[in-house]
Amino acid sequence: MPTRKREFEMKKYRVNSSELFNLDSMYEHLKCMEIDAIETGRWPEGLEEKIEEVENLMDKVSGVGSLVDWPTLMRIREIKNERQMIRYNTCLSKGATEEDAALAFTI
Numbered sequence: 497m498p499t500r501k502r503e504f505e506m507k508k509y510r511v512n513s514s515e516l517f518n519l520d521s522m523y524e525h526l527k528c529m530e531i532d533a534i535e536t537g538r539w540p541e542g543l544e545e546k547i548e549e550v551e552n553l554m555d556k557v558s559g560v561g562s563l564v565d566w567p568t569l570m571r572i573r574e575i576k577n578e579r580q581m582i583r584y585n586t587c588l589s590k591g592a593t594e595e596d597a598a599l600a601f602t603i
Contacts, residue, residue, distance in 0.1 A: 508563035511572060516560050517603065518576035523550045525582065550575065 526547045533539045553572055556564055564572070580600050587597035 506565050509566060509569045511557050511560065511562045511564060511569065513560045514603065515569075515572050515576050516557060516562075518579040519550065519553060519557065519572055521583075522575050522579040523547070523554060525579065526550060 526543065529540060529543060530547060533543060549571075553568065553575070556562070556568055557572070580603065583600035583603070584597050587600060588594065
């Protein structure tokens with residue numbers, strides 16, 4: 497019979513290298529957007545909130561293999577997918593072939 501303590505423990509999931517890389521990459525991307533916004537005076541809607549969210553997620557992840565709860569991992573995966581799509585679209589807009597741009601999804 498399981499102990500009462502184990503019944504209330506939340507299962508943890510490991511963050512892989514791709515998820516961590518893309519979380520860091522998204523943070524850098526957002527900080528570049530912030531610099532551009534400061535220079536131009538035009539702030540994209542929700543930029544500050546997005547930076548804060550990514551910073552909070554990064555605080556929860558100390559490195560590859562870090563253990564996080566399921567909702568946190570799912571949000572990190574959503575950000576990973578978003579960052580890969582940004583990278584893909586950037587490649588296409590700079591003249592890369594679709595085949596070459598698709599490499600964005602392997603990172």
